[in-house]
Amino acid sequence: MSLNASAAPGPLDLLITGATVVHTRPQLEVIENAVIGIAGPRIAFVAGAADAPRVAARRTVDLRGHLVLPGFVNVHTHTILTMVRGVAEDMGFAPAYTPGVPHGHEVTPDEAVALARLGALEALMFGSTVINDSYVHADLTLPAMADVGLRAYACGRIHDVDFSRVHLGEWRHDEAIGERTLGEALALHARWHGGPEGRTGVHLTPHAPDTCSQGLLRRVADHRERHGGVVTTHLSQSRMENQRVQERDGCTPCELLERTGLLGPSLIAAHGMYMSESDMRRAGAARMNLAHVPKGNATGGRIAPTRAMQDAGIRLALATDNMHADMIEVMRWALNLGRIQAGGIDDGWQPADMLRMATYNGAHAMGLGEHLGSLEAGKLADMVCVDMRRPHLVPNINPLGNLVHTGQGRDVAMVLVHGEIVVEGGRALRVDQDSILADAQQAAAALWERARAQVEPRRNA
């Protein structure tokens, strides 16, 4: 079934009653005591109890005390990097550039799958129904993540720098590496993009302007030109990246993306912390999407200039990046960091704006806005139900305010993807959670053991 399949005729498959619906399309809409009818993969209607059609359903779920939102769209993550959780946050910045931690080229296929399944499970249980992932062994991790129950977009890192040397401070470009990584990404695209029920997809992912040569970036742009779709990358995530690109190409990373034909509305660029004002104007005029990673960046002591970016016309969507998958946390960090930049509270940066970035904007950035990102008749039934009957979410006067200021991923009680309940009672239904946790722990332990064995001899030498 493709994404364009229409709602099944006949009785509804699922009727949700009693919930408070909150979504943006893009303006905020709140429906108290709502009834949501779901037929097949799609939403048949969303209405207040008084206006809802009286129709039979195969199953009715009473969600009084719950908030129902569109599924979160996490536009930038690396699920395998759960392997450095709890350690890399306190070491340096992006793990690929940090010595002393396990790196992508050291991850075996089995370890990749074990860690990716953990990352996908966490994301799903915390309410993400779409993730945009990139790392290694994507041919195996992509279907493994989709099996957990969410819509998995993934791509191997496209680069021509030798990643086995970058964390040692060496940027050595090798055309053969570019050929191989681009070839693998194109094969992945041919195999998995637009998969059944839209549960798998591939957005080509050149790693970053400093790890991809100009020629390689042009080849990615040519492919997008011919086949359409979205390209994702990192952009100005460090001063070092800016400096590398300046030395190599005589321009900023943003200018390089423009020069190679990648800058535009079909680009999702992550971080952007070190974009200049002229970069922001350039990216804003091109309607670029930024994958804003507020919590991850703040953990490294940095803030992307999001208020200036928004003013410049850049479209903001939200992402967790590494080592955690809680989009509710991310909304809160985005809200607070934006207010620190503005020096106070204003109308343009409120909980509803964060919800829009986490859902509607993310879906549009991913090229999925026609089908996802808001709760309306005809769209796909990807939704998150948050149990608000908890001490930190009561009193429930303004549910969206409670959610963004004090909510947590683990308050998610139910998740639907493509009309299917994939999380219920806070448990993932498609997979054995305990075995995913055990496999991931074992994989990470083995990777750390090997990483430490590499570092120790150097230290002792």
Ligand SMILES: [Zn+2]
């Ligand atoms: Zn990243």
